[in-house]
Amino acid sequence: MNQxxxxxxxxxxxxxxxxxxxxxxxxxxxDRIFKMITLGFASSIILILLLITVGMAVESVPxxxxxxxxxxxxxxxxxxxGQFGALPYIWGSIVSSLLAIIIATPLSVxxxxxxxxxxxxxxxxAIASLVELLAAIPSVIYGLWGxxxxxxxxxxxxxxxxxxxxxxxxxFRGAPYGVGMLAAVIIIMIMIIPIITSITKEVLLAVPKSxxxxxxxxxxxxxxxxxxxxxxxxxxxxxxxxxxxxxxAIGETMAVTMVIGNAPQIxxxxxxxxxxxxxxxxxxxxxxxxxxxxxxLMEIGLILLVLTLLINIMARVLIWGxxxxxxxxxxx
Amino acid sequence: xNGMVARSIKNAGxxxxxxxxxxxxxxxxxxxxxxxxxxxAGAINLDFFTQIPNPPGESGGGMANxxxxxxxxxxxxxxxxxxxxxxxxxxxxxxEGNRLANIIRFxxxxxxxxxxxxTGLVAYTLIVVPMHGFSALAGAVAxxxxxxxxxxxxxxxxxxxxxxxxxxxxxxxxxxxxxxxxQVTLRSALKGIVTGILLSIARVxxxxxxxxxxxxxxxxxxxxxxxxxxxxxxxxxxxAISPYADWHRLAWAGAxxxxxxxxxxxxxxxxFGRQKPMT
Numbered sequence: 001m002n003q004x005x006x007x008x009x010x011x012x013x014x015x016x017x018x019x020x021x022x023x024x025x026x027x028x029x030x031d032r033i034f035k036m037i038t039l040g041f042a043s044s045i046i047l048i049l050l051l052i053t054v055g056m057a058v059e060s061v062p063x064x065x066x067x068x069x070x071x072x073x074x075x076x077x078x079x080x081x082g083q084f085g086a087l088p089y090i091w092g093s094i095v096s097s098l099l100a101i102i103i104a105t106p107l108s109v110x111x112x113x114x115x116x117x118x119x120x121x122x123x124x125x126a127i128a129s130l131v132e133l134l135a136a137i138p139s140v141i142y143g144l145w146g147x148x149x150x151x152x153x154x155x156x157x158x159x160x161x162x163x164x165x166x167x168x169x170x171x172f173r174g175a176p177y178g179v180g181m182l183a184a185v186i187i188i189m190i191m192i193i194p195i196i197t198s199i200t201k202e203v204l205l206a207v208p209k210s211x212x213x214x215x216x217x218x219x220x221x222x223x224x225x226x227x228x229x230x231x232x233x234x235x236x237x238x239x240x241x242x243x244x245x246x247x248x249a250i251g252e253t254m255a256v257t258m259v260i261g262n263a264p265q266i267x268x269x270x271x272x273x274x275x276x277x278x279x280x281x282x283x284x285x286x287x288x289x290x291x292x293x294x295x296x297l298m299e300i301g302l303i304l305l306v307l308t309l310l311i312n313i314m315a316r317v318l319i320w321g322x323x324x325x326x327x328x329x330x331x332x
Numbered sequence: 333x334n335g336m337v338a339r340s341i342k343n344a345g346x347x348x349x350x351x352x353x354x355x356x357x358x359x360x361x362x363x364x365x366x367x368x369x370x371x372x373a374g375a376i377n378l379d380f381f382t383q384i385p386n387p388p389g390e391s392g393g394g395m396a397n398x399x400x401x402x403x404x405x406x407x408x409x410x411x412x413x414x415x416x417x418x419x420x421x422x423x424x425x426x427x428e429g430n431r432l433a434n435i436i437r438f439x440x441x442x443x444x445x446x447x448x449x450x451t452g453l454v455a456y457t458l459i460v461v462p463m464h465g466f467s468a469l470a471g472a473v474a475x476x477x478x479x480x481x482x483x484x485x486x487x488x489x490x491x492x493x494x495x496x497x498x499x500x501x502x503x504x505x506x507x508x509x510x511x512x513x514x515q516v517t518l519r520s521a522l523k524g525i526v527t528g529i530l531l532s533i534a535r536v537x538x539x540x541x542x543x544x545x546x547x548x549x550x551x552x553x554x555x556x557x558x559x560x561x562x563x564x565x566x567x568x569x570x571x572a573i574s575p576y577a578d579w580h581r582l583a584w585a586g587a588x589x590x591x592x593x594x595x596x597x598x599x600x601x602x603x604f605g606r607q608k609p610m611t
Contacts, residue, residue, distance in 0.1 A: 030508055030510045030511070031508060031509045031510050033510075034509070034510030034513065035423075035427065035510075037419060038419050038420065038422045038423035038426070038427070039423050039427075039432075040419075041415070041416050041418075041419035041420040041422075041423065042419070042420035042421075042423035042424060042433070042436050042484075043432075043436065044416055044420065044480070045420060045436050045439045045440050045443060045480065045481065045484065046435065046436060046439050048443060048477060048480070049439050049442065049443055051454065051458075052446065052450065052451075052454050055454055055457050055458070056450070056453060056454070056457075059453075059457055106353065107353045107356055107357050108357070109353075110349060110350045110352075110353025110354065110357075111350075111353050111354045111357045113350050114350040114351060114353065114354040115354075118347060118350060118351070127354060127358065130358065130361070130362075131357070131358075131361070133595070134361040134364070134365070136534065136535065136594060136595070136598065137364070137538070137591060137594075138537075138538025138539065138540065138565060138590065138594070139538070139540065139541070140538065140540040140565045140568050140569050140572075140587075141364075141368065141538065141568065141587045141590065141591065142364065143569070143572065144568060144572040144583055144584070144587050145363075145364045145367055145368070147572055147573065148371075148572065148580060148583075148584075149363075149367055190360045190361070190364075193357050194361070197357065221339050221340065221342075221343035222343055222346075222347065223342060223343040223346040223347065224339070224343070226346075244445070247445050248445075250447070251445075251446070251447025251448070251449070251450075252447075253447065253448070253449045253540075253541040254540045254541055254569060258569070258572060258573060278447060278449045278541070281449055281453070282449060282541055282544055285453070285456070285544070285545045286466075286544060286545040286548060298453065301449070301450055301453045304447060304449075304450065305446065305447075305450050308445060308446055308447055308450075309442060309445075309446070311445075312441070312442045312445035312446075313442060315445070316438065316441050316442065
């Protein structure tokens with residue numbers, strides 16, 4: 001089918017050339033105009049991407065000039081004094097996303113394996129569609145649940161327990177506010193699990209049957225089949241799914257803004273309120289009055305953009321690699 | 333033999349771990365769903381759909397302005413987002429194979445991973461600054477920028493499923509390439525494309541971050557597209573973080589309505605998209 005399609009495109013292209021000759025003889029070239037129109041719309045994508053990058057870079061020039069590298073290393077954020085250091089936000093974004101992805105990865109891969117390898121029938125299908133359904137719930141609704149249901153529960157039950165039993169660790173010190181880094185990590189985790197799970201599921205489904213059959217024929221148990229045949233085959237695809245999840249985690253705005261407590265501080269304790277890059281933009285941008293303040297927020301946006309672009313490019317390369325591998329593997 | 337027992341135990345242990353992981357994943361998701369339905373159903377009434385929000389402290393009121401505002405924003409965003417996506421996809425699927433098409437495809441995938449709040453910043457720079465004020469128009473542009481890459485990629489997938497023989501049959505009859513593309517290829521894939529569009533609108537309907545500093549939100553009815561306008565997700569956000577129990581109830585009701593609208597849209601899309609596979 002695929003092969004055939006490429007042939008047909010070649011055929012249409014050569015036809016295109018002929019038609020163009022006839023049309024231009026008539027002094028009108030519908031095909032050429034059509035191609036230019038579609039090309040124009042298609043390249044608008046590149047234009048948008050350029051516009052976003054260049055636009056944000058230009059808008060953040062005042063902050064770039066004023067603070068230079070100190071913008072990234074400074075931790076004093078004072079709109080009244082005109083002092084802007086973004087370190088607490090960068091710290092908050094990186095810590096919350098990394099912790100969330102570390103917990104979410106084994107859970108997602110485990111769930112994807114459960115769906116594809118252990119319960120591949122109706123049960124697996126039902127779980128898969130439930131997970132997909134919940135991936136569609138918007139961020140603001142996760143935030144609503146986070147602030148009105150989860151945070152009070154954390155404050156009453158979980159955090160006092162952590163302080164009582166693990167309070168000797170620097171990670172669980174301080175007053176139980178409910179909102180804070182812990183709440184942000186949990187809400188990000190809940191939100192990225194469906195994404196990682198469904199991509200991992202696709203990757204696992206692409207593992208050729210022959211791979212698994214070979215392992216089973218050698219007398220492998222189910223787990224050994226998964227470990228020896230399934231996981232190695234899907235490794236880069238799963239990694240791609242995780243990296244894509246990381247991109248989502250870093251850019252996650254509404255739900256995090258609602259539960260992280262919005263305090264620009266760097267603290268080891270998970271119970272303390274923190275702040276992230278998207279959250280500070282969400283909270284302050286509409287009210288930023290001075291030129292420098294909005295430029296500083298734009299620069300935070302620029303850092304966020306560069307981070308997510310790098311992460312996404314990495315993820316796409318990994319996932320595209322698997323797709324190519326899959327089509328090559330199909331012929332074996 | 334001993335090794336076999338150990339292996340079986342390890343196997344069973346791993347199977348149980350995967351089951352536990354699945355349960356851990358499903359529990360919060362089901363809880364969220366449960367709370368939206370429970371709290372939302374308790375708070376919803378006719379006023380929700382007909383009234384605008386009351387001032388803080390006063391009970392009652394609704395989110396009618398947010399519902400209408402969201403509908404207007406989505407309509408305007410679709411107006412320029414969908415044609416751009418479809419025509420772009422025509423280029424990718426019908427003139428595929430060149431390097432430019434691959435770059436565009438890659439850019440679209442990368443663009444759909446850009447955080448939505450960044451789209452809001454761009455719309456702010458492009459629309460709000462030159463027009464000297466927050467406006468519904470700016471919000472629509474922000475949402476449209478999110479719609480474009482989604483529509484582009486789903487439409488391309490659908491166009492590629494149209495068999496080459498159909499195109500060839502049309503070309504062999506002497507129909508020009510552009511007419512073939514519009515009247516044969518695009519038409520054959522129409523059902524799938526409409527499905528993709530509905531799904532992308534459902535996805536964007538809940539976007540909040542790009543609206544924060546473009547549309548801004550409005551406690552009252554917005555009259556012009558050049559003025560701030562209310563939007564359902566914005567109202568859910570503002571009411572959820574407020575300290576008033578009455579506003580919390582409205583936020584839950586809004587969340588339930590938003591989820592029902594989104595799931596309704598994707599259900600319609602899926603039912604509509606159920607077509608006989610072409611051979």
